Amino acid sequence: MLKKITNLTSPNYKTLDWKTVLLILFLVAFFIRFPFFFRDYVDRDESTFIIMAQSWVNGHLPYTQLWDLKPPITFLFFAVIIKIFGKSFLAIRLFGTLLVALTALFTYGMANTITSKKVAFWVAMFCVFFQSLFGSLQGVMSEHICTFFFVAGIYLLLTKDSIKWYFLIGILFGLSVMSKLNMVYPVLGVGIYFLWEGFAIKQFGTILKKMVFMGTGFLFVLVLTALPYYLEGHLQVWWQSIFEAPLAYSDSKFHSPLKVLPFVVAILGLLAAGFASKKIDIKSRSLQILTVIVIAILISFMQTGKVNGHYMIQLYPFVLIPFGIMIGKLLPEKKIFKPLAIVLLLLLPMEAYLEFVNIVGNKMQKGSFFNGEGIDVPKYIEAHDLDTKNIFFTEYHIGYWVLGVNPPTKAVTHPSNIAREELYPYMENPRKMGMEELQYIMDVLKPKTIVARKGKKIFDKKLVEYNEYIDAYLTQHYFLLATVDRGLIYQRLE
Structure with a gap:
C-alpha cells in the first residue's frame, strides 16, 4: 500500500496525458467518495434536488408540482440520471464522483497553461480532496454542478482564441448560472476583465466580438430553459422561481458581510503576498483572470453574508492554482516533499475511512450497506x-x-x-x-x-x-x- 502511494507521489509528470490524469483523479475521487454512495443523504439539499428531479421525470416541470430555490439545470442533472438508471443512489453518487474528477481535470488543464505539469497535477489532486471532504461535500451539491460547467468554460477561455469557441464558453457559463445563480458574479467579473483588456491592448473590436459570441451562448441557455415553460404557459413561473424568488430570499435573510470579511481578507491577503513576493506572476493573463474570478466569488459570499462548507466548492479550483504555484516555489528539497505528500494522502481521507467502517458495521448489523x-x-x-x-x-x-x-x-x-x-x-x-x-x-x-x-x-x-x-x-x-x-x-x- 505504502509503495503504491509512494509511486503516486512521484509519477513521470512529463509523460502524463489527459487520459492518465483523468483516470488517477477518478480513482482517487472514487476511493474517497465510495463509502458515501450508500448514505440516505449527506445534505438535505441533495435530497430536495432528487425529489424535484423525480417530479420532472414524472412529467412535471420544476416549480409546477414541487418547488425549491434553485435554477433548473441542477434538477436536470439528477433527472437525467434517474431517467436512465432509475431510483439509484449508486448512480447519482457515481456521476457526482465523475463531476468531481472532471472538474479537477479541467483545473489541471488550467494550471498546466500557467505552471509545470507537476504542480498542475497536485493542484488537481487537492481539488479532488477539497471537493469531496469536510462536511456535506460527499453528497452531490449544486456547487459541484455549477463549478464543473464554469471551470470547463474558463479552461476553454484560457486555451482557445478562436471566436467560434466563445459561443461554447457562453453556453458553459449559462449552464453554470442556471445551476446556481450566484455564479453570475464570476461571469460578470470575466466580462469586466475582457472590457478592461480590450481598452488596455487597444483591440476593443476583437474583444467585443468574443463577448457577443459568449453572450449569445449564455442567452441560448436561458432561452432553452425558458422554452418548456413557455410552451406549457408557465413562463411567469420560470421567471419568478429562478430570478425573483432568490432575490427576495436574499433580501430577507440578511447576514452581515462582516462575518465573511476575515475569510475574504485571509484569501486576498495570501494572493497579495504571492504577487508582492513575485511567487505569482502578476503579469500572467491567466492568473489575472483567476484572481478576478476569486474576487467575484468572494463578493458573492459577502453579499450572502456567510460561507457554508459547500459554497467553497466554487472557490477551490481558482485559489488552488495560485496557492499551488506559491507552495511549489517555497517547498524545500524533494526529500521532504515526498514524505509530506504521503502523510497528506493517508490522513486527508479520514472521513472516508470512518465511513467505510460505518457501512461495514451497518452490513453486519442490518444486512445492508445502505444506511x-x-x-x-x-x-x-x-x-x-x-x-x-x-x-x-x-x-x-x-x-x-x-x-x-x-x-x-x-x-x-x-x-x-x-x-x-x-x-x-x-x-x-x-x-x-x-x-x-x-x-x-x-x-x-x-x-x-x-x-x-x-x-x-x-x-x-x-x-x-x-x-x-x-x-x-x-x-x-x-x-x-x-x-x-x-x-x-x-x-x-x-
Missing part, C-alpha cells in the same frame, strides 16, 4: 404496512423518494421552506403564510404518518410559534409508534 434513517424509516413503514400516500417527513425527506410519494404540499418540498414566507408569492401556492400552510397540512390533509428526528425540534429553534403548535398538535392527535435509530414515526390517533 441512514432516510432508508431505514421507509423500510419500517413498508414492512408494517403503514400509510404512505398521506405522509409528512419533517426530517429525512429523501424518504418521499424511497417510498415513491410526493410531499403533502409544494411548500414543504424542502422541509424548511414552510417557514420562508418571503418565498410564497413565487410558489403559486394557495396559502401565503407559513403557519397557515402548517395548519392546512395538519388540520385538512391530516397526515396518517409523520416522521421527525429524535433530539431535535421539528422546526428551527428560532421558530417558537411553529414548534409550539406542532408539539401541541402531536401530543393531542398522534402517538409515537416507533423509533428507528434517530427517526421518530408518529401515527394519527383517529
